[in-house]
Amino acid sequence: MTSPDAALLVDGLASRPGHEWWRSAVIYQIYPRSFADADGDGVGDLRGVETHLDDLLELGVDAIWLSPFMTSPQKDAGYDVADYCDVDPLFGTLADFDELLAQAHARGIRVIVDLVPNHSSDQHAWFQAALAAGPGSAERARYMFRDGKGEHGEIAPNNWESVFGGPAWTRVVEADGTPGQWYLHLFDASQPDFDWSNPEVWAEFRRVLRFWLDRGVDGFRVDVAHGLVKADGLPDHLPDPEGGSMGGDDVDVPYWGQAGVHDVYRDWHKVLAEYDGDRALCAEAWLPTVKETAQWVRPDEMHQAFNFAYLETPWDEAALQSVIDESLREYAAVDAPSTWVLSNHDVVRHASRLALTAENPQGYGVGPRSEGQPVPELGLRRARAATALMLALPGSSYLYQGEELGLPEVIDLPDDARQDPTWFRTHGEKYGRDGCRVPLPWAASAPAYGFNDTGAAWLPQPAEWARFARDVERDDPASTLSMYRDALRARRAHRLGLGALEWLPAQAEVLAFRNGDVTVLTNFGAEPVAIPAGSDVLLSSEPLAGSAVPQDVTVWLIARA
Structure with a gap:
């Protein structure tokens, strides 16, 4: 099956200024390990994605965004990258990726890949070389190594905390067996931060960009795009304990939203401009205001930025009108489209979030002992209404896999099944993000609900998944899947993405x-x-x-x- 618009969408030719594909696209996020599993090992893979491209074409999306599938020890579900220019065997091979890309393009579906530039895995060749080379070396200068404070360097360089909980610094043992320097990791200890004041880091990521652009990808979603650059002197800072984990509620954070990070994306913008076809950069930037977020998409920087202010807005007409107005105004001021998003792999699914009965900051997650449990029927009703509202707005919209089925957050995951680093680093205080990452149901009566044919699943699927299975919803005109399909068809027919x-x-x-x-x-x-x-x-x-x-x-x- 191919789209009649395939040649128009992916023929490599730039469209008219102001009508680039990314200005109005509906982009579907695929979390590969939970989408579809072709080899039956319980973890989704690239061939699994390929087998369902016709389902995505039938749904009516314009592009897919693939969360990380690059070589990784999987300490943080692939956001700890050991090799930026290869596919992890868990997900397949480069040949599998090339075939998936070709098959998506044949259907008129563009492909965006995730890029993680703030940090690598501690298994990356660069970090292993840094550990071996020792203090003061060129190898260590690629990362944020610092001497400790105190008489013997036993105190961390500052008081920064990891997004996942606990300290943001880990001390290494030097080659001679003595305690040595500390390295910064804003996330897990297995994810050391790069030092973006080092020209080698800039050159390496230009190489990575070109590797994937040469293969034909249509753009990049940039992880932690508001990070990378840290304030001079690394001053002490403690985040608001009631705020979200990625800094969107905090101001003047010395490791988020620093001015120097814009120079990185101006550089990347030039790299993408070398290629035909309106290649795009999308920022994951959690910032306090829409106005600040819009600075990431000025004409010579990125093309899109996730509208997390919209995602976090409560189900209230005045609040929604205000954030829609602000978004359209601030993004238009820099000649960029607003993006709209309600769910992703880091937040409670909106079919549950919109019916929570207590505060739930981003990153905390929901589990069986959480306060303010969601009301399922109300959540799905509001989720459908919220999606219909969002898809009617001008600009680009992002969908997260499974929301088209009305999937709720999975709350009752057993403690011993959880895998999010947040769960472990907070000693179970925060449930984290596993509840929105459970493998999808494709067929109600099949093993693992059609996720594969063996019944294996890296996170357990709840019994209620059967009623959300795609084969149950596909021909039901009242289903959530049918509503999404109808909305996307009407959105395209009436050109709402390019409207006013x-x-x-x-x-x-x-x-x-x-x-x-x-x-x-x-x-x-x-x-x-x-x-x-x-x-x-x-x-x-x-x-x-x-x-x-x-x-x-x-x-x-x-x-x-």
Whole structure:
């Protein structure tokens, strides 16, 4: 099966300025280890992704983003990279990647790969050489090695804490067996931070970019894009204990959002510009405001930045209108599209998050002993309405695998099954992200719900997964999958991604706007809202109450011919 738009999308030719594919694309995140497992070992792989490309084409996405599949000891699910220019055997081979890329392009689906430039694995050849070479060496200068404080260097260089919990510094044992220098790791101890003041690091990542661009990838999602550069002198800093783990709630953090990081992306922008086809960079940048995030997508830097302010906005009409207004204003000011996102591999799935009954900062996760357990039916209802609202907005939207099935967060994972470093480094205080990473259900009656044919799964799938299986939802017109499919089809037909938003007058607890010829109405209130006369329903996130929109429902309307 191929898309009729395949040649238009991936023929390598740049599109008209202002109409580049990434400005309006719907991009589907694939977390490879949990998507589909072709070899039956319990971990998803690249051939598993390839077998389901037609399902993604049927869904209607424009591009896929592959979370890391590069060589890694998998201490942090592949975000600890040991070789940036090869495929981990867990996921397949470079030949498998090339075939997946070719098959995606044949269907008109672009491919974005994850790149992790803030840190490597401690198994990376560079870090192993740094350990062997010793203090003051050129090898150590590629990473953030520092002498400790105290009479014998026994105190860490500063008080920074790891995102995953615990100290952000680990002391090494030198070749002669004595305690030595400390190295910085903003994440797990197995993920040493690069020193981006070193030109060798810049040159190495230019090489990595070109390796994948030469193979034909359409862009990169950049992990921890607001990191990389650390403030001079590495001053002490302790994060807000009530804030999210990636710094989006904090200001003046000496390791997030430093001005020098923009020079890195200006350099990368030039590398991508050497290639035809509007190759794109997307920033994972957790910053306090939309205005700050928009600075990552100025014309000579990155092309997209995840809109985490939107993701973190509560289910409230005034709050959503405010963040939508701010996003459209601030991104337009730098000639970039706003992106919209509700779920990913680092946050509680929005089918659960939108019905939590207690605060839950990013990175904490939800487990059986968490306060404020979600209300499942309410969560799914709100998730469908939120998605219908999001997909009607101008700009680019990101979907996370499984949300099109209405998958909730998996809460009741056994403690001994959890694998997120956050769980271990906080000694079980924070559940972390395993609950949004459980392998997908494809077939209700198959082993592992069709994830593979052996029944093995690296995280246990709950019994309720059967009712969310794709084969159950595929032909059910009322299913979440059908709603997503219908929304993406209508979004493309009405060119909503390249449209413009106009707010419409509405009663309290209602959001109403027009994008092109489509009117969108979301009811947050308890009282049903009448559909305007002369309108036909193009899409509804739930059945209507006669000619009225019930609570927590979004509708798309067009004027009756």
